[in-house]
Amino acid sequence: MSEPGLSARGLRVEFGLPGGRTARAVDSVNIRVAPGEVVALAGESGCGKTTLARALLGLERPTAGAISYDGTPLRYSTRALKAYRRSVQLVLQDPTGALNPRHTVYDAVAEGLRIHRIADNESDRVATALSHAGLRPAEKFFLAYPHELSGGQRQRVVIAGALVLDPKIIIADEPVASLDASVRGEILALLLRLRDEFGLGALVVTHDLGLAWSIADRIAVMYLGRIVEQGPAEQVLTDPQHPYTRALVSVLPDSPVPGPIVLSGEPPDATSIPAGCRFHPRCQVLASGAAEAAGVADQCRATPLPVLADDVGAGVSGDDPTRQVACHYAAAATRSEA
Amino acid sequence: MASDPSLLAGPSPDGPASGGLSGEKTAGGSGFGRYLRGRLTGSVASLVLVYLSSFFIFRVLGGDPLQAIAKDRRMTPEERAALREQLGLDQPLLAQFGKYTADVFSGNFGTSYQYRRPVMELVLERLSATVLLTGTALVLSVAVGLWVGARAGWRHGSRLDRAHVGVSLTLWSAPTFWLGMIVIMIFARQFGLFPVGGMVSHNVGPGLLAETLDVAHHLVLPAITMTAVIYAQYVLVMRSSILDEIGHDYLTTARAKGLRDDLVRRRHAIPNALLPTVTLVFLQLGGVISGAIVTETIFSWPGLGRMVFESIGFRDFPVLQTTFVLFSAAVIVANMCADIAYWFLDPRVRKA
Ligand SMILES: Nc1ncnc2c1ncn2[C@@H]1O[C@H](COP(=O)(O)OP(=O)(O)OP(=O)(O)O)[C@@H](O)[C@H]1O
Ligand code: SF4
Numbered sequence: 001m002s003e004p005g006l007s008a009r010g011l012r013v014e015f016g017l018p019g020g021r022t023a024r025a026v027d028s029v030n031i032r033v034a035p036g037e038v039v040a041l042a043g044e045s046g047c048g049k050t051t052l053a054r055a056l057l058g059l060e061r062p063t064a065g066a067i068s069y070d071g072t073p074l075r076y077s078t079r080a081l082k083a084y085r086r087s088v089q090l091v092l093q094d095p096t097g098a099l100n101p102r103h104t105v106y107d108a109v110a111e112g113l114r115i116h117r118i119a120d121n122e123s124d125r126v127a128t129a130l131s132h133a134g135l136r137p138a139e140k141f142f143l144a145y146p147h148e149l150s151g152g153q154r155q156r157v158v159i160a161g162a163l164v165l166d167p168k169i170i171i172a173d174e175p176v177a178s179l180d181a182s183v184r185g186e187i188l189a190l191l192l193r194l195r196d197e198f199g200l201g202a203l204v205v206t207h208d209l210g211l212a213w214s215i216a217d218r219i220a221v222m223y224l225g226r227i228v229e230q231g232p233a234e235q236v237l238t239d240p241q242h243p244y245t246r247a248l249v250s251v252l253p254d255s256p257v258p259g260p261i262v263l264s265g266e267p268p269d270a271t272s273i274p275a276g277c278r279f280h281p282r283c284q285v286l287a288s289g290a291a292e293a294a295g296v297a298d299q300c301r302a303t304p305l306p307v308l309a310d311d312v313g314a315g316v317s318g319d320d321p322t323r324q325v326a327c328h329y330a331a332a333a334t335r336s337e338a
Numbered sequence: 339m340a341s342d343p344s345l346l347a348g349p350s351p352d353g354p355a356s357g358g359l360s361g362e363k364t365a366g367g368s369g370f371g372r373y374l375r376g377r378l379t380g381s382v383a384s385l386v387l388v389y390l391s392s393f394f395i396f397r398v399l400g401g402d403p404l405q406a407i408a409k410d411r412r413m414t415p416e417e418r419a420a421l422r423e424q425l426g427l428d429q430p431l432l433a434q435f436g437k438y439t440a441d442v443f444s445g446n447f448g449t450s451y452q453y454r455r456p457v458m459e460l461v462l463e464r465l466s467a468t469v470l471l472t473g474t475a476l477v478l479s480v481a482v483g484l485w486v487g488a489r490a491g492w493r494h495g496s497r498l499d500r501a502h503v504g505v506s507l508t509l510w511s512a513p514t515f516w517l518g519m520i521v522i523m524i525f526a527r528q529f530g531l532f533p534v535g536g537m538v539s540h541n542v543g544p545g546l547l548a549e550t551l552d553v554a555h556h557l558v559l560p561a562i563t564m565t566a567v568i569y570a571q572y573v574l575v576m577r578s579s580i581l582d583e584i585g586h587d588y589l590t591t592a593r594a595k596g597l598r599d600d601l602v603r604r605r606h607a608i609p610n611a612l613l614p615t616v617t618l619v620f621l622q623l624g625g626v627i628s629g630a631i632v633t634e635t636i637f638s639w640p641g642l643g644r645m646v647f648e649s650i651g652f653r654d655f656p657v658l659q660t661t662f663v664l665f666s667a668a669v670i671v672a673n674m675c676a677d678i679a680y681w682f683l684d685p686r687v688r689k690a
């Protein structure tokens with residue numbers, strides 16, 4: 001197993017739109033989630049986070065690129081997908097919608113077992129999953145319906161439904177965005193505990209860098225279908241280098257970046273990705289003339305940037321994780337430092 | 339047409355949609371008893387209203403029944419007066435109502451002006467024919483309609499979906515009368531495959547099997563016509579409730595756990611989409627009854643619907659009143675059944 005965990009290479013997802021246009025929601029992404037690490041995928045609305053997450057789960061078939069799990073490429077036959085889904089599980093944003101309103105908690109959690117025909121000790125397994133998700137005593141919740149639970153409890157049921165299959169990786173799409181602020185911390189703490197106790201890996205999709213800061217080992221920042229900066233969470237957040245990341249960080253409380261930096265220009269459109277650096281129409285570094293001064297302005301407008309390679313957390317591989325940035329200006333600055 | 343009782347009876351004031359949310363859970367666990375009592379009260383109130391209107395509406399809307407009775411015969415003014423007295427039509431309205439009520443409670447629904455026989459007898463004679471026809475058409479249209487609707491909705495936008503919607507809308511908008519005529523012209527007159535009308539042949543051999551087959555043979559065309567007419571609404575409602583479910587995340591959750599697409603549809607989407615459809619199946623009984631009236635008339639099917647149709651022309655108040663009450667009661671009871679079914683189907687109603 002050269003590559004434990006989940007990884008995607010050159011992943012591209014396009015949607016055909018009426019009128020013959022194509023939305024390139026995910027445009028060449030390399031990403032990797034190893035067991036025992038939490039990776040945050042951050043970026044503004046519409047940048048392709050959900051599409052990437054769905055593709056990683058095999059729910060969306062990529063236009064190009066490949067997904068592999070423990071080094072084995074994912075195939076899209078019904079059987080291969082089913083096997084894959086024992087290892088990689090999904091937690092959605094809105095637990096109210098993610099649970100069938102007419103199924104009891106027990107049915108919701110046991111569903112995975114039934115799909116995969118795991119018949120032994122069903123109720124023990126359900127009880128264990130529920131208590132791992134923080135619903136104790138588990139039996140008390142068996143016959144409850146989703147509408148009888150609070151939002152936080154519902155999300156715990158969703159998480160229990162994922163845990164019951166003993167997955168290695170969980171993909172959580174904005175797992176706390178629809179919850180009250182008071183229970184957000186609890187659910188995030190739960191994800192961290194699952195990582196520490198069971199070595200679970202997680203990809204947590206969020207548009208909130210502050211949240212990423214509190215749980216992630218690594219952060220990948222996505223802009224218009226591409227990852228523009230990634231690295232250890234601490235490094236990315238205390239010393240962001242991509243102008244887009246800097247803008248996002250600048251609005252956090254106690255930000256290391258003087259700010260706030262407000263991005264100008266139109267929100268990105270997945271049907272027409274700008275040439276050169278895809279961020280250049282909105283880039284504050286280019287607009288302020290700093291890129292011009294560094295002599296990279298023409299590259300910004302015309303030279304495409306390389307796709308960032310993926311990267312595994314130090315906790316697993318023992319390598320020194322490196323931070324990567326897709327920006328001509330940042331690259332020039334690094335060169336001049338060296 | 340005054341003979342569509344659902345227009346007058348209407349749905350119960352708090353149907354499942356709103357009633358479910360107000361249902362309270364009692365400490366003693368008698369939630370269902372309480373829920374049922376609430377629904378029963380509403381139904382009884384509706385029945386009383388129907389009963390009151392059944393008497394007055396026909397007096398107000400109807401013309402003089404004597405004219406109808408007398409239209410084929412010469413009658414002297416004396417004969418008219420005698421008949422008027424015999425039928426109780428010389429009494430003041432209120433007195434007529436009092437007598438009507440007293441009779442109803444003693445099981446006497448009056449005598450038909452037209453057939454000159456007790457209405458209850460006429461109704462009982464024709465009830466089974468109507469139940470046979472509408473029952474067959476209902477079962478067929480519900481079963482086929484829901485099945486087709488679920489498939490069409492699941493693959494919405496596909497060629498199959500568009501074809502089904504097109505056919506449903508065409509059938510939906512075609513007048514029953516016209517549809518029945520076409521069916522008779524093609525299958526009965528042109529090809530002679532089925533009888534033109536009626537329920538039994540005169541020259542049928544003895545034996546239960548032969549008689550049953552004969553009735554079934556007569557049943558085919560009217561049942562198909564009626565199915566075609568009421569089928570569309572089940573297709574369209576099931577389709578749109580499936581469309582409502584399709585956007586829901588719990589389908590994604592199930593898929594992400596490894597459930598096959600057709601099982602996602604069968605285990606999750608269809609059961610949940612059936613919920614709003616169940617109400618419709620019960621509530622549409624009014625529409626079904628009016629469909630039965632027209633269908634029975636076209637195919638000379640000896641049921642209640644045809645009797646109603648004939649009684650309208652004749653201003654046969656006792657028959658119209660009784661069938662009106664009967665049909666309305668059926669709709670009200672169906673409505674209550676929908677509420678009760680909801681209690682068992684939707685946990686949100688049970689434990690609000
Ligand atoms: N099924 C689809 N058909 C067509 N376009 C789609 C589809 N799904 C997503 N897109 C487009 O792909 C782009 C990325 O969408 P996506 O939902 O992945 O963004 P996101 O980062 O998850 O946004 P948010 O934070 O709002 O959830 C958007 O431009 C969206 O319009
Ligand atoms: S490459 Fe140029 S335009 Fe793109 S982010 Fe860097 S400085 Fe801005």
Ligand SMILES: [Mg+2]
Pocket residue numbers: 049050051173
């Ligand atoms: Mg999203």
